[in-house]
Amino acid sequence: MEDAVRGVAVVGAGTMGQGIAQVLVGAGHEVLWYDAEFAAVERAVQAVGKRLERLVEKGRLSEAERAAAVGRLTPARELVELADVRLVVEAIVERAEAKERLFAALEDIVAADCLLATNTSSLSVTAVAGGLRHPGRCLGLHFFNPAPLLPLVEVVSGFRTDPVVTERARGLVTSLGKTAVRCADTPGFLVNRVARPFYAEAFRAYEERAATPATLDAVLRESGGFRMGPFELTDLIGQDVNEAVTRSVWEAFFQDPKFTPSLAQCRLVQSGRLGRKSGHGWYDHGETAGPAGAAAASSIPDTVPSAPAPRSVTVRGDLGPAAVLPALMAEAGLPVRYSAACGSTSEVARHGAATHPGPPGAGSRGIAGRGDVGPGQVGAEETLPGGGVLELPGGAWLRLADGSVPESPYVHFDLALDYRQATRIALAPAEGVSEGALREAAGLFQALGKQVSVLGPLPGMIVARTVAMLADLAADAEGRQVATAEDIDTALRSGANYPRGPLEWAAELGVDWVVRVLRGLHAEYPNGRYAPSRFLTRRGTTGRADARR
Incomplete structure (x- = not known):
């Protein structure tokens, strides 16, 4: 010009x-x-x-x-x-x-x-x-x-x-x-439209008392690879500013549940806790006094004390986005065994929703559902990317977060941007998982050089559900011709400092895996918030297909 x-x-x-x-x-x-x-x-x-x-x-x-x-x-x-x-x-x-x-x-x-x-x-x-x-x-x-x-x-x-x-x-x-x-x-243009889940999912996890703000921030930074967590970032932006943008986008989309504001953040703003500029937000920023009865959260994340590593690990099925973990375990000197899953992917497709035994006390589930299995049983879902499990001698079964609530004897672990580089991993045990089994699961990741935080039994954990929702809104924006896939990814990397563009991230993870997480979340929260966009589901192919095609 x-x-x-x-x-x-x-x-x-x-x-x-x-x-x-x-x-x-x-x-x-x-x-x-x-x-x-x-x-x-x-x-x-x-x-x-x-x-x-x-x-x-x-x-x-x-x-x-x-x-x-x-x-x-x-x-x-x-x-x-x-x-x-x-x-x-x-x-x-x-x-x-x-x-x-x-x-x-x-x-x-x-x-x-x-x-x-x-x-x-x-x-x-x-x-x-x-x-x-x-x-x-x-x-x-x-x-x-x-x-x-x-x-x-x-x-x-x-x-x-x-x-x-x-x-x-x-x-x-x-x-x-x-x-x-x-x-x-479009409401929010690119960044303010697509980025809403980065804040909303963490705030929802807090509202469900799954973890403290500091813990959720730490997991998203140290496992998800985000530069700042949503609680510390909104304290920097200003809670009133961030909440106003969220509310504006929600109202402009005729109160679409995918953009619903956070009640906890609304209350924070109403109390005058606006972040750094007021001295208090989610965290205390040094002011000596704040609104009565509203103590700021500690900035120290909850971290599991040191625990012994498991004697061995048995890998069952395809770990999908976490497929590098067995190699990291071997490098750390942990004995790793492999147990081939019963049935191939083609058999899963042929049998559709045939049922198989679930974990003790969980009854039976169809393969089209969560596909949980118990010790000694290898479920057909383990042949699907991300459906595999890590069996530990003490009784814990570890599975990558898939959008469902963990059920005994499972302990879900969260998604990482790069499991080799991640310095923290989050775990979410099912109710009924023993303290010893949870310690053994923590000891496994500690042996890989990671700090471990434990969340409540939150569907989709925090990194997995955040990334899945970012990919969903990005695919929807691209499908509605708000912008090209390249410009969407560029906007989120440059404007929001994300470690990956959401469509690029979905391609690396495998679009099918992302859709699976969203469908699991939709089963737990059937209000439309997590129903995957048709523009995302149309991308779904087996493996790690290019999400931008």
Whole structure:
């Protein structure tokens, strides 16, 4: 977008306006800067100058470059001074009526080919542009906060945005050194739509008292590979901000259960515990006093004390995404035996839902159900990816979380991004599993160099259910042509710092395994929240097929 260099305007001198202005002048653009309060622009110019001074002190910018960048910032006293610019980026208060009034006023001032971009994170671009005479030139440019540091910008096309306008804006974003992803005007756009389960599943696990916030955060970081856990991240973002986005997306999707807000987080906001900015959130951030009767959670995760390793491990069936575990056990010096599953995958398909004995006291289940087996019995489900088990001498049977509630004698273990690199593993024992059997299971993973946390009997554990739901919403967004699979994965890696894009992750795990986890969760929570999207189920093939085809 070469003509944008000749004139760019930023409207709004708050946090986002400052960040966007800094990015633009840093890339060589002359920027006119307007705010309804002129003094706010003057203060904002000084704030940007101070931030650039810190970059000089750190050796990331020369003094000459700093002076030149600040010199490209020109405060505007009147909106009419923006008449000759070719792009206006709006970053004012997040209220639709305020943005609509601003753009209506700008339309009477700027040229017909000037692009009007809103930095909204949650409002409909289509609605903002709805009253314009030329809505085709209006689009969303959603920078992430802090804009100078975060690489992602969502280029959002409203219902009537001209495709040429989208491409011009994408070119500008790329010229700023940012990663541009294109998406349709949908509630939450890409990141705020697809990322909801990262928060929602952890909050639901907390509400079910499966574990403490610190434990869930630790498992998602140290096993799932996420940079921050959802409790610590929302404390950083602000509980009120995160809850408002969640509620906005939920309402925009007509209260779809897949986006239901957390009652626990709502209560946190109502109590004034907003996170770091208030001194208290899920955690205590150093304030001496908080709302009466609401103690902040400890930041120390629950960790199982050291336990002896099992004498040996018997591997039964296909461990699917956890298939590397026997090799890690052998490397750790644990004797590993293999017991071939009775029946092949083709036999499972041929017999369909034939029943087989389940674990003691569990009755019989069909293969189409959970397919649990007891000691001495090898179930047909063990031939399915992820259906295998690890049998320990003391009586524990370990199975990768599959969306069901563990039943005796099983202990479920959670998904890991990389079992070799993971430093923590979560276990969820069935009711009735002895303390000795649980200690033996913990000792197995401790022998592999992992810390172990124990969750309550939570369906799908925490990493498995979170990743499965992220993949589901990503597949749904791609299937509805909100964005391409590549842009969805790029957005979640760059905008949310996920270790994998959700569709890429589903491909590595095996789409069938992801669907199986969701169906197990749907059986436990039959309200539609976990029912897999048809766009995900259509991807399902045996093995680890490419989820992006």
